[in-house]
Amino acid sequence: MNARSSSFNATWHRKHPMPKKATVEQRIEWHLDHYKNCSCREIPEKLKEEMRKLKIEIPAL
Numbered sequence: 001m002n003a004r005s006s007s008f009n010a011t012w013h014r015k016h017p018m019p020k021k022a023t024v025e026q027r028i029e030w031h032l033d034h035y036k037n038c039s040c041r042e043i044p045e046k047l048k049e050e051m052r053k054l055k056i057e058i059p060a061l
């Protein structure tokens, strides 16, 4: 389900804190999951570059 309607999903954030020493893969995973559940922030350009390198589909914002 794509919940683009709400800008900040506090419930999701409480359940999914970003790991302090997250690897690139973990950050990508977090942002992909985040994108589906919350729209308070966009995927950083640097992370998008990493996703392109890894051939991971970047969701259109």
Ligand SMILES: [Zn+2]
Pocket (backbone or CB within 6 Å): 008, 009, 013, 034, 038, 039, 040, 041
């Ligand atoms: Zn968010």
